Amino acid sequence: MWAIAIRSCLFISMLAAGAVPVIAQHEYTSSEIEAGRQQYAANCTRCHGPDGDNVANADIGHGKFRRASTDEELVQLIRNGVPNTAMAGMNNISEPNAKTIVAYLRSMAATAAAVAALPTGDAARGKAVFESKGGCTNCHRIGDVGSRAGPDLSQIGAQRRSVELHRSLIEPDAEIVPANRLIKIVTRDGATITGRLLNQDSFTVQLLDAKDEKLKSFSKSNLREFAFVDKSTMPSYKDKLSTQELSDLISYLSSLKGQAQ
Ligand code: HEC
Ligand code: HEC
Structure with missing residues (x-):
């Protein structure tokens, strides 16, 4: 018993020495x-x-x-x-x-x-950051609360690991899931609309306008421009939230495994 304990101690310290x-x-x-x-x-x-x-x-x-x-x-x-x-x-x-x-x-x-x-996070405090200081509900929906301008996060805890959630908060442009990419269209008379692509066929395209959250349909022949937006509209929270708040948010997001709307 003791011999084993000593041997594994030695092993661990050897590992630690090797793993500079x-x-x-x-x-x-x-x-x-x-x-x-x-x-x-x-x-x-x-x-x-x-x-x-x-x-x-x-x-x-x-x-x-x-x-x-x-x-x-x-x-x-x-x-x-x-x-x-x-x-x-x-x-x-x-x-x-x-x-x-x-x-x-x-x-x-x-x-x-x-x-x-990161310090240990607290999901309840994270929920408060989400709804107040973070302003996340201005763009995201959880259950039936919040906006539809950004992706619904009701199940995000089942879909992403904490490393990915951390990256979304710090570097929102780093990796945008294809389904979340925003579309920008410019109509022939010069109006610009940005929103999430809901559907398209050969002749029409439907978007959810990020500004007023209304579904809009356009005839493709009336569009001057129709392209994916590479930059996320989501701001980086790197300097906006403390590491404790980020950690609380990640705990909260990881706990969300419910039904998406
Ligand atoms: C077909 C499976 C396979 C693919 C594809 C593969 N790897 Fe590996 N990789 C292995 C295996 C097996 C080992 C050796 C593990 C061992 O040492 O027993 C290994 C070892 C390594 C190591 C050495 C780890 C160490 O501790 O020194 C690195 C680095 C690595 N892979 C990087 C990559 C990268 C980068 C790619 C893609 C460009 C890649 N591998 C693609 C199977 C794969
Ligand atoms: C101005 C609107 C806006 C605000 C504010 C905003 N987001 Fe986002 N968020 C988006 C958009 C648009 C996307 C999709 C594009 C992308 O991945 O960057 C997104 C993506 C995400 C993702 C990745 C979703 C996925 O499926 O991988 C997470 C997680 C997230 N936001 C969490 C948050 C949290 C937490 C806050 C508050 C601290 C927040 N967002 C504030 C607009 C916003």
Whole structure:
């Protein structure tokens, strides 16, 4: 019994000594990280999973790697694969693209660390932030309270992990779920309307106008412009809320698993 306890202590301290946190070696731009996110989704998620922790012995979402430490070594590892494992080399990924994947791995680690460092959240306080200081109900609906300008969040806790919720609050433009993308249309007489796309066919398009929440239908032949908006209308809450408030909000959102309207 004691022997086992001592041995596992030793093991843990050895692990801790080996796991020196790797300091990011470059600053990456948000467009490099975004490009890497797409490359990761296309090439890595099926094995490593969205958080990088699906493969035994290879948790790649926390910035600590057993087989590589520098960014350059990671690029080589991606292109050469890991011998004698299921990970074959991916020479079809160019070196610049592999670099963007490394940028994304570094940003995943930073986000995971930021979420792990958040103070413990309180869902009841989060609900109060949602309804008052955060002004979230101006755009979002939960159950039958709030606005329809943004997505309904009644089930968001069943759909997104806390890391993703954190990202939505800090960097709303980073990853917009296709169904949530806003459409901007400009009619022939110059009126501009932005809203959520509800439906379209060859001749008409229906939107929910973000301004007055009314359903509007347009004949496509009357439109001068019809395009997705890349920027979210949602503001970043990075400097608007304290880390405690962010954590409370994430706890509240994670608890929402009810029926969407
Ligand atoms: C076919 C499944 C598969 C795919 C696809 C795959 N990997 Fe792997 N990966 C593995 C396996 C298996 C290991 C080795 C685990 C072990 O060491 O036993 C591994 C190991 C790694 C390691 C080393 C981890 C460490 O601690 O040193 C990194 C980094 C890595 N993969 C990144 C990626 C990236 C980035 C992609 C996408 C470009 C990718 N992998 C695609 C299965 C895969
Ligand atoms: C000015 C309108 C506006 C305000 C205010 C706003 N949001 Fe949003 N929010 C949006 C829009 C539009 C989207 C969809 C596009 C996107 O993902 O950025 C969105 C997306 C989200 C998502 C991601 C939804 C998904 O399906 O992944 C979450 C979570 C969220 N908002 C939470 C909040 C919270 C919490 C607040 C208050 C602190 C808030 N929002 C305030 C407009 C708003």
